[in-house]
Amino acid sequence: MTSPHTLLAAWELRARKELGQNFLKQPSTAEKIVKAADIGADEVILEIGAGLGALTIAAARRAGRVIAVEKDRQLIPLLKAELLANGFEQVEVLEHDILSLDLQKLAHESGQPITVMGNLPYNISSQVVVKLIQERAFVRRAVLMFQKELAERLCAAPGSKAYGRLSVILQYCAHIRVLREVKAEMFFPRPKVDSAVLGINFKTAIAPLVGDETLFVRVIQAAFGQRRKTLRNALAGGLPPLGSEGALAVLQQAGIEPRRRAETLSVNEFVALTDVVKAYLDR
Structure with missing residues (x-):
């Protein structure tokens, strides 16, 4: 060549x-x-x-x-x-x-x-x-x-x-x-x-599999939208339907400390969080 x-x-x-x-x-x-x-x-x-x-x-x-x-x-x-x-x-x-x-x-x-x-x-x-x-x-x-x-x-x-x-x-x-x-x-x-x-x-098979992949991306975008903020504040601001109280509720239900930041969460924790957010929003 x-x-x-x-x-x-x-x-x-x-x-x-x-x-x-x-x-x-x-x-x-x-x-x-x-x-x-x-x-x-x-x-x-x-x-x-x-x-x-x-x-x-x-x-x-x-x-x-x-x-x-x-x-x-x-x-x-x-x-x-x-x-x-x-x-x-x-x-x-x-x-x-x-x-x-x-x-x-x-x-x-x-x-x-x-x-x-x-x-x-x-x-x-x-x-x-x-x-x-x-x-x-x-x-x-x-x-x-x-x-x-x-x-x-x-x-x-x-x-x-x-x-x-x-x-x-x-x-x-x-x-x-x-x-x-x-x-x-x-x-x-x-x-x-x-x-x-x-x-x-x-992957030919994903485990754990998230229930709603579109929402999964939205949750991740919200969480990383303002990296300096805690997850509670980032989700409250990035996912308006949740609000501060909703963000606190879903994080607690997912077993995630609300004061953590997005970069500390594993992929599986984001999957679990998304499934809880979906259940909360679908109420």
């Missing part, structure tokens, strides 16, 4: 900062990521932000089918040329915004849940995670590269500063592990921070 700097210059293109474009410089880095992810020949890969094709080519060597999604119209001809030059013209290239892509339709056409992978643009990383959570019935697993800070937040344990809304929501429905770290100097243009690749395997 030609270096990103040389490729872009040859096509009279530049990396677009507004799209969060940082391209892997070495094919060996992409190969190591795909190897660590243990991509199998039976998997259908949906790659987010294929860019110049580094991960695309590495994935195509192992997977049964690869669908490369790229939003930047200017990169599409370059990407197709790189795939052709490497003998992977069978890779499907889609010009599309991943946030509006119909994953259910893709999974249905593929006859199986898809594996999502990609070097995520920093400006949509959280939105992609939320989309995958919402549409996880059609996703087998995800192998995603994040800025290291966000990767740490997603993996964070209760009681840590990094633990927050996305930590709870993702850990509720998925097993997460760090596959490898990627230094900033491995990208062009070089970003300011290092990255980490996470393997996200969505």
